Amino acid sequence: MTQRITFGTDGIRGIAGEFPLDVESVKQIGIAIGQWLREQQGIRQRVVMGMDTRASGTWIARTLADGILPEGIDVYVVDVITTPGICYITRTYDFGLGIMISASHNPAEQNGIKLFGADGFKLDDAQEEQIEALANHDSFSHIHAVDKRGEFHGFDEGNTPNLPRAYRDHLVADLPADALADLKVVLDCANGAAYKIAYFVFRDHTEHAIVLNDEPDGENINVRAGSEFVRRDRQPLIEAIRANNADLGIAFDGDADRVVFVTPDGMLIDGDHVLGILAVEMKRQGNLSGDTVVATEMSNSGLEDYLKRHGITLSRTKVGDRYVMERMRQGGFSLGGEQAGHIIILDADHTCGDGIYAGLQVAALVAANKRSGGASLSEMARQIVRYPQVIASAHLRDRVDLKTLPALEELQQAALASFGGKGRINMRFSGTEPNLLRVMVEGSAGTTMQQVIDQALTLCAPVIKATDSVNPKIDMVDCVTGEAIKL
DSSP: OOSOOOOBTTBEEEETTSTTSSHHHHHHHHHHHHHHHHHSTTOOSEEEEEEOSOTTHHHHHHHHHHHHGGGTOEEEEEEEOOHHHHHHHHHHTTOSEEEEEOOTTSOTTEEEEEEEETTSSBOOHHHHHHHHHHHTOHHHHTOOOOSSOOOEEOGGGSOSOOHHHHHHHHHTTTSOTTTTTTOOEEEEOTTSGGGGTHHHHHHTTOSOEEEESOOOOSSOTTTTOHHHHHHHOOHHHHHHHHHTTOSEEEEEOTTSSBEEEEOTTOOEEOHHHHHHHHHHHHHHHTOOGGGEEEEETTSOHHHHHHHHHTTOEEEEESSSHHHHHHHHHHHTOSEEEOTTSBEEEOBTTBOSOOHHHHHHHHHHHHHHHHHHTOOOHHHHHTTSOOOOEEEEEEEOSSOOOGGGOHHHHHHHHHHHHHTTTOOEEEEEEOSSSTTEEEEEEEOOTTOOHHHHHHHHHHHHHHHHHHTTOOSOOEEEEETTTOOBOOO
């Protein structure tokens, strides 16, 4: 094998049909998964697998199973379900491993493989490295050490519980029957995994659930739909909210582990807003462990200032919901997430970020305030005053180790000096999209948006040069409003 199969921050990602998601590599990954699971002591030798609505999901699932079954591991496929749904099913129904086939918010031509342990949490780095080693070890990977082939169980065989329905029931287990009474919501399901679940969950608790983008065709997942699209262009969802006189718009990504909200007055409520609002509410109820919220380096300092005013600490990690979860588990914290809409409410029953569950919690708060005459979601969100912040996304020809570019450090120090010695900068290559440079620049209270924009473009320049990327496409977003910036 000339190329190595590797895990990124959110599993193995790529274009379906191309390395590392070509047929041969996917089977190799399946064999490695089967061998790794067989070597684990005290773990049930069976796997549950689900997928979002991408056309490639079915053949990837079947090919993975072709690699896993000869290792004596039983494979259960539950068809279309959300990523948090797989987390729940894995730990609740005693599976040794959960596999989610999804590329989350990415385009339909891409796909991915995410792995979850028997406890419902993502495998840690060491475990993924063990599977990587097996997947990249040609001389060993095709030797099966068992005599009995595992059994394949499809979703329609009728010999397993209705697992998606069990997950739906789990989502509302702690929600009072009248929590969403008289609330009218519009749901954007991204033509993704939420389309089979979100509508029914909300419909069962309010008679006023309107659903958009719930007709997946295998190719339209996240196409002008879902949380990432709404973060850039919320106008279609605003129009649907107003046309239906709704109280709230809720948008999920392709595998429904992210969620963002839109209010009737057109305000985007992103992950930073949700973390701030839920933190204060959870502290009031006595449910905010350690009076701490965990977020990443991308979260705006305005969130940190808001939390501080309420006696709450913000603990930052590097970018990636897996790192947020690690910090939460280490510290025993109950709330964390990312600006992009990963919201993790960690307790004995929830082991990963769940867009639908977070959506229900925010909707219940909106409904309660509507009944009592309390603050609207927009009014609560506006209490979180954020500093000018942009993210530039440069589509480059290749990657380069940013630490090898000495000019970057000088440019970053100059940028921060121009912000009065304050502000923040984060530069990294995306862990889920190929050759995509992300540059986050945040100013200070006295910084203009144009200053932040100019500094972001200046920081992109040496990386563009180092990768020989001539006139690359650069997208830039205002993190405070969610709107695209025209360059």
